[in-house]
Amino acid sequence: MTETLTGWAATTKDKPLVQMELPLAQWNEYSVDMNITHCGMCGSDIHTIDEGWGPTAFPCVVGHEIVGVVTRIGDKVTNIKVGDRGGVGPECYSCQKCPTCLEGYQNGCERGYTGTYNGKLPNGDKTYGGYADKWRGDSRWVFKVPDSMSSEDAACFFCAGVTTYAPLKKFNVNEKSIVGVLGIGGLGHFGVLFAKAMGATVVGMSHNDNKKEISKQLGCDDFINTHNESDLARYRKKLTHILCTGTSNDFQWGTFFNLLHVNGNFMNVAAPEWNFPELSPLQLLMSQISISGTAAGPPDIMQEMINFAAEKGLKPWITTYKMSDVNNAISDFRAGKPRFRFVLEN
Template identity: 35%
Template sequence: MITAKARAVDGPNKSFRAAEIKRRELDSHDVLIEIKYAGICHSDIHTAHGEWGPVNYPLVPGHEIAGIVTAVGPSVTKYRAGDRVGVGCMVDSCGECENCQNGEEQYCLKGKVDTYAGVDKYGEPTQGGYSTHIVVPEDFVLRIPDNIDLDVAAPLLCAGITTYSPLNHWGAGPGKKIAVVGMGGLGHMAVKIAHAMGAEVTVLSQSLNKKEDGFRFGADHYYATNDPETFNKLAGYFDLIINTVSAKIDINAYFSLLTLDGTLVNVGAPAEPLPVQVFALSSLRRSFAASMIGGIRETQEMLDFCAKHNIVPEIEVISANQIDEAYERVLASNVKYRFVIDISTM
């Protein structure tokens, strides 16, 4: 077994502590990665706090992982020692069902294996990227383009693909009017990506505090949702709305902003249910959908797209001892725009 240093949490109200975890010996198609950076996602916080259901503690979160290959199994063909790679929100799937065969492993009909808080094919709990090393099957490892630094690459493995996938699926591009609800870790990536796709991009944020940043990231318009006039002015305007907010909002008010056949896609994952008024949808044949990351093929496509268009997240690099503080600041919306852990501080 391979020993890795990590930061683990022992319960929903516990602080992170230094820990050692075991990584399996390399199987024939496995890749050993020395992790250099790990992003902090709001999903990490929901899971660590036990807000999405029972958790098998101790837990090592982290599914925005960037590092260097240090060893490979004897049958690995895609990677070799020294390669710059990433790992996102899943580390395995059945590989056999229709969805897996179509490159949609995130929707595996037998259930994907999450990077942390999951159970792998060996029956062992998975532990994530707040650690120095991880072992992953080669088919779930991504190649990081040379012109993207590893620290900014890490959040692309969740925040990047979580926003790229619905924009890609629902056809964001020239002539499309796209709104992004929220300007946090997910939202600022959605703005950058939608702008690069050629869409007209509007940010809908609680206030105008980040308006200057929004325009710098590529937004064409920026409105405050705490102003009731916003909803009157923009009624029936958007083809696609990407809701990145992980808190409960008045979702029906946002439906009114969609045009005929417009779609609102939730990528934020609030712990509370969102009540939906059917008439708010049926009046203009509007749709309410949700999206979850992307498959491995699409994630690599996203990385290459970001490399081509020089798209990287705005980050604040922290040490391993600052994780608890970072969680508090994320919950207080006090980060611009993604925390990334320097794993060398483990």
């Protein structure tokens, strides 16, 4: 008999999600089963439902900021036990044999990692995400939720948290850094929390003035409206880092290069449905900055990030919705209402 989950599935891009029974992945010695208690709502969930990045394999249950209670583990599982609270992010499997995996960068797996939803495991099973009652997957991508953190607070660390922590850490953000966080949404607000916790001066950067006050409440030391020339002029060549989590589609490289100090870093984590504009080699070399990209984070960084967040007592700004209210939560997300993350609760 096939074991099943009950999830809120997208069946086509233009319809509300519907509740549906779907097969759990085949059990193996590394498997973990969890009863999902919480799942954050990420911008990537919406891109996938909308097929904004390309075709989606419907039916698709999105959600990759999952926290649940472990109900069963395979014989080879050592990192988590029945009754523990586990967290899962956007990546749930990689080959573990290629040089990149062996170096600890499983999120850059040379054979491609398996996404927590809209993905395929090596045996061909489809992956289903956290807008559901149950999750089954590989223990090596399940992380223990620190005791000091509530499950609802923990959930969105597993994507939005790690995606912002990883580049800030990689590019050595510290007390001397002046970090611009571009886009104060779900990811952006974690960018602010983590950069502050690393000791940096943080400048919130938004596409209009709507979040000017709230970004200061969040902890930003200052604010730039990216469509306000005098705000931009004030920070000319002042920032050591820009963490790009979202922009409007009139994005121009020059606007942001002008804000970065020599040897600065433009760290992109946003994945909009449009391309960045052309960048001339001359513009790049004259700017003397580095451009990078990050896809969530590998297992080691995931555990490090959640431990760091617990140690620093970081608290995300979230609003909870009942899982059964998921379609209303999606409408509110599309309307730009999160301040700053929505979490679905079973």
